[in-house]
Amino acid sequence: MIGASLFVSAVLFAIGVGGVLVRRNAIMLFMCVELMLNAVNLSFVALSRLHGVTGQVVVIFVMTVAAAEAAVGLAIIISAFRHFKSADLADIRLLGG
């Protein structure tokens, strides 16, 4: 079952990477990052069956950091939306990118 979960984890991570590369909405981008974090969490939990409980502890830390990241990131998106009147990343080109 560990191999199966690593497979599911890899597929979910690939989907998340594809979403980050393809989507242009800033919020969709953040949700794709969350999907990637979840995929990595699945790997951690699966491997914690082999290597002890540390993997589950790391997953709890990852969730905490993800919550902090979501709060700050969404605040930045709100602030950028007020300034640019858009959540499309193509419209946000303050540095001329």
Place this chain on the structure above:
Amino acid sequence: MTWTAAGVQLAHFWIFGAIAIASALLFVTRRSPVAAALWLVNTMFCLAALYVLLEAPFVGAVQVLVYAGAIMVVFLFVVMLLNLGRDDARLDLREPGVRGAALLVGLLLAVELVVASRTPAEATAPLPAAEGTNVVAPVARALFTEHLVAFEVTSVLLLAAIVGAVALARRESPASRGPAVPEGPAA
């Protein structure tokens, strides 16, 4: 063909894994951010089921509470605050087909709940309830001894995130805008 416990577990694993992958694909391909967020919640619920199957029920519970319950609600709040899911793919509940599907799902859930509540406790799957403390205790022991410093640093991180989020998302009134706050260049 006999159904061993491990075989049933593996079958459940693949069912939930397939639902998770399908939900993730639907999540990436949706146009409306609200629909995408709801598919992502589905993926996270399936991942919680996978955690339980991988003998980490505490992580599964935390996954449902923190990810599906808290983080995704914040995402949905922001999507609705910015009014992004406006013009495309809004779910119209007045269509009879949608109403019928909603009624069917609701009835199915109600029947399932009644059956589950009427089932005697012996007939349900033997959860490790007798050794319930053993599920959380190893995680807690590792968290509060080996990783105590990281745990405490996490609290500082959360405080910084709260302050940062409030400072970033605050709407500045013209009265409070002093000379200490530089104006960004107009784009």
